[in-house]
Amino acid sequence: MHYLFESQNPALAQQTLGSVKTLSFCGLGLTPIDSVVLSHAIRLCDTIKRLDLWDCHIQCEGLQRLGPVLHKCQDLGLGYNDLGDSGVKLVSAALRNPDCKIQTLWLQRVGLTDSGAEDLASALSTNTSLTGLYLTHNSLTDRSVPALRDLILTLPRLKWIMLEVNKFGPTGKKELRSLQERRPGLTVDV
Template identity: 65%
Template sequence: MIDWLKEKVEGEIGNTACESDERDLLNTFHYLFEFQNKTLSRVTVGSVETITFNGLRLTPIYCALLSHGIGLCGITKHLDLENCSIQCEGLQRLGPVLHKCQVLRLGNNKLGDSGVKLLSATLRNPDCKIQELGLDDVGLTESCTEDLVSALSTNRKLTGLNLGSNYFADRSVPAHRSLILTRRSLEWIWLWRNQFSSNGKRHLESLQESRPGLSVGV
């Protein structure tokens, strides 16, 4: 039974090219949740490193099942939840396990500033493993800048950050500059398609001169 389930999970996780494949994987996570056998579940999915649900609408219930599945894994190297219609309730269900991901992509979801407040708890977790974070096109405004930057500043592993296609403008430039200057591990930050003026863009781009290898895209 263990061998069969392990082979089933590994096959489904490695094959999520279409919506039906993604739903099959969610159904398997549902079975594991219903079994309530932690030993069986850990042996079955404990070695999973990449989970992709790009484009599949994830309801709060699906997010809870996914959270349970990720909770059974060790470190999840890559979790792609872009364009999954996740809102605050779904993000709240995922919150307890997101710190285990090294690459976390949440782009093109309706998270808004409230979602960032939920995510901030994950970023401040002392055990947070996030190295690359995608928050492009999630409806962020200048109102969340201080909270987001404060949370990101506690993460010493962060190497890449995508904040493109949001609503940041010049008022948020000082906070973004502070993050870039103080987070020495940061290798790239994308701020394309926001609402910065030409002057604001120049202030941000000039930070590339402060550290060799740093890339700031505005």
């Protein structure tokens, strides 16, 4: 990909990457420069079925470089990266894109807190593509339950949301579980 980027030959890059369905960099440390190159490659593709950036130490700077193309991915794996709320805010911008194709979003162990969850829920209120959301192993508390409740009740295509290993109290867990009754076919794991 670095070679294709350096060549600055869009026809060659598109011919080479045109049929790519999955890009997996799981466990590889990606620098901000790598993110620029990856962003350039994704820009040339119509849709990426799966972009796997699990445990790539991508952080906000790299994610910022990828931000303009994340909406082109159907299955976006960002788990086990230290994104924090500011990184999730960059993902939220992709979810707000009217051309967003993200169907499954993996945000396990990314340092998400209640305020980041509220921004994510706000971004998803206008999203029409998302069907699955993984938010396990974060720092969500009962304070984020109202935003998650609104998200679950208003996102029509959502089929499952995984919220295990967060910091919900018994009341928050009970309220989140009860939402399954109001939305048949929805799975809420707390």
